[in-house]
Amino acid sequence: MKRPTGLRVVVLAYLGVIVALPVGYLIYRAFSKGFSSFMSQVTQPGAVHALVLSLEVAAIAVPLNTIVGVGAALLFARHRFWGHRVLDLCFDIPVAVSPVIIGVALVLAYSKIGWWGSWLATQGISVLFSVTGIVLATTAVSLPYVLRSTLPVLLESGTDQEEAARTLGSGPLRTFWYITLPVIRWGVLYGVVLTLARTLGEFGAVVVVSGNISGLTQTLPIYIYDSWDQNYNAQASFDNALILAAIAVVALVVLGILRSKERNHRGDLA
Amino acid sequence: MAILLNRVTKSYGSRRVVDDVTTSIDDGSLTVILGPSGSGKSTLLRLIAGLETLDSGTVAIDGQDVTFQDVRDRNIGFCFQHYAPFRHMTVAKNVGFGLKVRKQSRADIDRRVGELLEIVRLSDKANRYPSQLSGGERQRMALARALAIEPRVLLLDEPFGALDAQVRVELRSWLRDFHHRIPVTTIMVTHDQQEAMEVADQLIIMAEGAIQQTGDPRHIYASPSNEFVQGFLGPITNFGGVPVRPHDLEIRGANAPGEHAVVTAIQNFGFEVRVDLRTEHDTSCWVQLSTREAETLSLSVGDAVTVSVRHEPALMI
C-alpha cells in the first residue's frame, strides 16, 4: 500500500512545534551562558539542598510504592477477593485527579485544620509545611506505576510456572524469589523507573503541602518554580530544569531498554 | 492400590465440576482419564495433585490420606498442559529444581539430572533455555523435571495436546515404552480417544464431572456402559434403531440376506471408504469399509445392496 507522506509531514511538524521546539529551547537556554554558568547555577546551596531533598523523598517513596505495588499485583493477579475492584480503583485515583487536589486532600486530612491534625500534632507529627507532608504527597501521586506495570505481566504469565514449582516442593518464598520474580522483574523495574521519574518531578501536590520554605521544604521542582516566580532568576530556573529534564531523558532511555527486554522475554515461548 | 478417590466433589460457584467421584488406580499402571472438554477431568487430576482443594471426599496415595496435605508435601510429579517450563532457567536447572528444593548436594543433583536427561534424550541440550527447544523437547524436559523428585505418582495433563500430529504419535509410543522401563503409577488426562486407546492400560471415561465407565480400554470399546461412552470412543451409526459401529456393518449383493438398501453416497478417504445408504424402511445409515472391501464390491451411487450386521458383531447397547 502506498504510504501517505503528506500525513508524515503533518505529524512531524506538529510534534516539532509541540514537543521538539520546547525541549530544544530548554537545552539551548540552559547552556546559552556557557557551561561554567550552568555549573554555578546548579551548585547554588539552595539548588543543591533542593536536589538532595528530592532524592531523599524519592528514596522513601519509591521503595514503599514498589513493595506495595508488587504485593498488590500479586494479590490482584492470583486471588479474587471481596473488594479487590475497589482497591484496584483506589490505586488510580491519585493519577486520575489533579496533583493540586491531592495536595489539598492531604492537608484537609492530616494538617492541623484537618481531621487527624490535632492528634498527629500531639504525636509530634506535622504534615503541613514539612518534609513528612512532602513524602506523603509524593508517595500518593506515584502510587500506581509499579502495580500497573507488574499486573499485566503477572496476568499474562499465568500460574503454570508457580504451580509447577509447588508440585516440585517449593514453598511460597522460594517460589516468589526463584520463579515469580524473574518473570516479572522487567515489568517491576519499568514501574520503578516511572515511579522515580514521577517522584523527582512532582510539583503540584508538593507545592500545596510544603508551604515552600526555602532551604527546608523546597524540592527541586519547587526551587525551579520559585527561582522564576519569586526571584525572576530565569537562568537558575533553566539550568536546574535541565537537570530534571536530563533525569527524565535517562529514565526514558532505560524504559525503552526495559520495554524491549520485556518484549524479548515474552516472545520467548510465543 | 496406589490412589484411592472416595466421593470426591468440587464446585466452582454453583457449577459442580467434579461430582461424587469414587475410583481407584492400580499401582504401577498407566491410567488415562478420557473425556470431552469441560468434563472435569483436568480438575480431577489437579485435585489428586493438590493444586485444587476439594469440597468434600478424600484422596489417598499409597494408603496415606492426603486430602489436606499441601501440594508440595505430596511428592507427586505433575506435567502441565503447556509444560510450564521455567523460562529463565536452563534445561538442567529446570530438571534439577525439585532436587534443589530438597536440599540435595550439587554433585547428587548433577548426577541425577544427567541420568534423567539421558532417559528423555536431552543430554545435548542441558544448557539450552526452554525457548530454544521444540515442543516435543519441552514436553520431555517437563517430564524429566517431574520425575527428578522420584514422585509416588506421575500426573500428565493433556501432555501431547499442544504438539503437531506427527510428534504426538511419536511421543505416545515413546511414553508407553518409557512407562515400561520406569513403572511409576501414571495418570494422564486427554480428550483424544485414539490417544487414550493406544496408551492406557486402565481407562476412566468422564463426562459432566462424573465417571461414566472404568476398565480395560478394549473391554470398554467392546461393551460401553452407555450411549455416551459408545459415541465418544468411536463413530456410531443407527441400524434398525440400534446404535452400531459402522465397521460392524457389512454390505453384500442385492440378493444376500439382510436389509435392502440403496447407496446414496460414497466417500473415499484412501485408507477407508464410507458408504451412505438408505434402507428399505427409509432410514439412513453408513458403513465403513476397508479400501480393499470397497474395491471388491465396486459400488456406485444408486446401486441396490443389502446391509447386515457382521457375524460375531460387537453389538452394543
Next chain:
Amino acid sequence: MALALSDHSSIVTITPPPSRRRRFVVSKIGRIGGISLIATYLSIIVVIPVTALVLHGIGFGISTNGAGPALWRWSWHLSPMVFIHALQLPGAVHAIGLSLWLSLLVAFINCVMGLAIAWVLVRDEFPGKRILDGFIDLPFALPTIVAGVVFVFLYGPASPLHVDLFETWIGLMVALLFVTIPFSVRAVQPVLEHLDRADEEAALTLGAGPVRRYLTVVLPSLAPAALAGFGLAFARAIGEFGSIALISGGVARTTPGSAYVFMLTGSFQWAQAAAVSTALLLLSLVVLITSSVASRRISKRLGS
C-alpha cells in the same frame, strides 16, 4: 483389571490433624494480612484524604478543637451553602468553565493528532522512526514544572519567536497539548499495531481508496481506544498544574481550575479550595465515565 469398589469402604473420612492444615491456614493468614496492609496503605494515602476533601467540599465541615483524635469529637454541621458560596467566589465558576472547555478542546485536538501520529509510527517507515517513538513519552517523563518554565520563556513576553502567548488561553492550550500527547498516542498505537491487515486488504481488493479504507475499516476499530485516550487526555488536562502555572500569569482570565485551587491554598481558603476541588473532581469523573462507557459500547457493537 476389574475395579473392586469394595476397596473404598476401607477409607473413612478422616479429620485432618492440625499439622496438616497448618499450611492452608498460614497461606490464608498471609493473604488476609496482605490485603489488610494494602487496604491500610491505600486508606492513609488515598481514601482518607479524598474523603476528607469531598466532605469538606460539600460542606460537611468537621471542626476539631484541642488534642486527641479529632474523629472522635467532631461536630457535624452540614452546610451545603459552603459549596454554593465557594462557587460564588470571584473567578471560581470562570476557572472551572475554562478548565472544562479547554480540556475538552485539547483532548479533542490530541485525539485527532494522536490517531495521525500513531498511524505514522505504526504504518510509516522512515529513518529515525524509533527515536520519534521514544520521543512521544518525553512529555510524560518530563516534570511538569520544567515544561512550565520552558513555555513561559518560549511563548512569554520575551519570546525568542516573538509569539507572546503569556496570559492567553492559547498559551495554556499549547502547554496542555504538550502534556497530553503521550496519552492520546499510546492509547491508540497498540490497537493499530494489532489490527488485522486482512480487513484493509479486503477493502483494497474491493477498490477502496486510502481515505475510504481509513474511514470505513481502520477508524471504527480504533474508535474505542481513541475514546479511552480522549478520556485520559481530558483527565490529565483538567488536572494539569505545573506546565501552566507560569504561563497563566496568575490573572483570573487565564487561571484554570487547578491553578485557582492553588491560589486559594495560598491564602489559606481551605474550605473554598475543597469546594472547587470537589467540583473539578466531579467533572473529570463524569467525563472519564462517559468516555469509558462510550468506548465499551462501541467495542461491544463491533463485536470485539
